[in-house]
Amino acid sequence: xxxxxxxxxxxxxxxxxxxxxxxxxxxxxxxxxxxxxxxxxxxxxxxxxxxxxxxxxxxxxxxxxxxxxxxxxxxxxxxxxxxxxxxxxxxxxxxxxxxxxxxxxxxxxxxxxxxxxxxxxxxxxxxxxxxxxxxxxxxxxxxxxxxxxxxxxxxxxxxxxxxxxxxxxxxxxxxxxxxxxxxxxxxxxxxxxxxxxxxxxxxxxxxxxxxxxxxxxxxxxxxxxxxxxxxxxxxxxxxxxxxxxxxxxxxxxxxxxxxxxxxxxxxxxxxxxxxxxxxxxxxxxxxxxxxxxxxxxxxxxxxxxxxxxxxxxxxxxxxxxxxxxxxxxxxxxxxxxxxxxxxxxxxxxxxxxxxxxxxxxxxxxxxxxxxxxxxxxxxxxxxxxxxxxxxxxxxxxxxxxxxxxxxxxxxxxxxxxxxxxxxxxxxxxxxxxxxxxxxxxxxxxxxxxxxxxxxxxxxxxxxxxxxxxxxxxxxxxxxxxxxxxxxxxxxxxxxxxxxxxxxxxxxxxxxxxxxxxxxxxx
Ligand code: NAD
Numbered sequence: 171x172x173x174x175x176x177x178x179x180x181x182x183x184x185x186x187x188x189x190x191x192x193x194x195x196x197x198x199x200x201x202x203x204x205x206x207x208x209x210x211x212x213x214x215x216x217x218x219x220x221x222x223x224x225x226x227x228x229x230x231x232x233x234x235x236x237x238x239x240x241x242x243x244x245x246x247x248x249x250x251x252x253x254x255x256x257x258x259x260x261x262x263x264x265x266x267x268x269x270x271x272x273x274x275x276x277x278x279x280x281x282x283x284x285x286x287x288x289x290x291x292x293x294x295x296x297x298x299x300x301x302x303x304x305x306x307x308x309x310x311x312x313x314x315x316x317x318x319x320x321x322x323x324x325x326x327x328x329x330x331x332x333x334x335x336x337x338x339x340x341x342x343x344x345x346x347x348x349x350x351x352x353x354x355x356x357x358x359x360x361x362x363x364x365x366x367x368x369x370x371x372x373x374x375x376x377x378x379x380x381x382x383x384x385x386x387x388x389x390x391x392x393x394x395x396x397x398x399x400x401x402x403x404x405x406x407x408x409x410x411x412x413x414x415x416x417x418x419x420x421x422x423x424x425x426x427x428x429x430x431x432x433x434x435x436x437x438x439x440x441x442x443x444x445x446x447x448x449x450x451x452x453x454x455x456x457x458x459x460x461x462x463x464x465x466x467x468x469x470x471x472x473x474x475x476x477x478x479x480x481x482x483x484x485x486x487x488x489x490x491x492x493x494x495x496x497x498x499x500x501x502x503x504x505x506x507x508x509x510x511x512x513x514x515x516x517x518x519x520x521x522x523x524x525x526x527x528x529x530x531x532x533x534x535x536x537x538x539x540x541x542x543x544x545x546x547x548x549x550x551x552x553x554x555x556x557x558x559x560x561x562x563x564x565x566x567x568x569x570x571x572x573x574x575x576x577x578x579x580x581x582x583x584x585x586x587x588x589x590x591x592x593x594x595x596x597x598x599x600x601x602x603x604x605x606x607x608x609x610x611x612x613x614x615x616x617x618x619x620x621x622x623x624x625x626x627x628x629x630x631x632x633x634x635x636x637x638x639x640x641x642x643x644x645x646x647x648x649x650x651x652x653x654x655x656x657x658x659x660x661x662x663x664x665x666x667x668x669x670x671x672x673x674x675x676x677x678x679x680x681x682x683x684x685x686x687x688x689x690x691x692x
Pocket of ligand 1: 330331332333334335339357358359360388389390391392393394395398409410411412414415417418431432433434435465466467573575601640641645646
């Protein structure tokens, strides 16, 4: 297995030191290290030597060799299932360590990370279970034929993942890919690769053969693009911004490889007059500010019906103020919301807020600084952005149309159902959407009309290994989770056996016979 070298930074507790890499024997000069920072303090917490292009090439070839060897690709479903179950157990034992790493590298609140990482073993167990229950089939062909259909793996697959849920997104992709028998190369975000490197250490302990799962912590345009364009890579599965997905899709298409892309979003949340007010406020707050608004399904366009508007906004703004007052050290379990990922991202968010052409900021709209009232943490050092609510923006404004990926939401009032649905669909994205109402018929009618791959009714951002996840329009192509994901990491193989006797075959299958014309065709 190719492992990157990491150099712990001076103030780092991070201990991944056991990496050996093809780069060590490579003639290529070493690349600029990736410096991983804690966004809450600006401190460098790790320095990682990214793989050279020779190392990436060797990693792909080694993944291909191990695929061809059959040690994993042809292992029995039972043995693959056992390894995934063991990996789930090992991960379960390390949840709090992994959550701590995630908080350090992303600045997300530890409460969120403990909850999120705590659920990841479910994905490994779900696909382990699918392996034990998934069955091939016999096609009802004509004549004396037995046509059985199996699913076989694709080969070497590459997964390219973002910074916002570093381990969740890898595990969502990795579990079906490994279950199906592929060899997997993962390129994590350069901003947050540490939890995945730590997780990769569990893989061999779980019994995964060397070379079946390799982490390549390089940069997108170099390592990511090299992987995506490699002819031995038979599928690329990327979660990224829409622009990144589009550019990778073009490369993958030219190799005729499979492609799954989970891309950007701008989720609408429609709150109808008859919604339960407090549940809706709590749900919208969760939708909008979990992960500091850095999720692809963040409720960023809050569309509220006229009669509930005033009361909703009053309670919602109180809630947002309460979230802001309880922002402190992300490692503090009492902290309500963390940072955004980097200075660069914070500046972009603030530019979008301050250069808008319409709308009024009701709360927030600025970088947080000074001492946290929660725990005296110095917010000035980190990338903390005040949760922000902007009222009445034009639908042509960038802040309505584009993904902000920060704790910023826009709110808009509507009168009738048709207007609410039209506003919700007024977006190039179509990933997540929320509907809050106590009217059963309206709930289903509106869910049916919303152009999104995921619609939540009276809840938001539910995710489960069995529940399909993916977007319409410019939010991507393909789905994660469920049987669909396992099938997308495999391909059917149809085996057709002639069960006729030799005598029958001699008569029926001699197409060029000089006598008779009742011969089979196709
Ligand atoms: P990003 O597009 O900047 O990077 C994502 C990954 O792509 C990183 O690993 C990066 O190194 C790699 N990459 C970038 N340019 C590349 C290139 N030219 N070739 C190959 N790889 C390249 O995204 P991000 O800022 O890390 O993540 C945020 C984005 O991800 C948001 O748009 C968000 O909506 C989206 N996202 C989508 C989902 C979903 O399920 N649809 C989930 C999470 C995040």
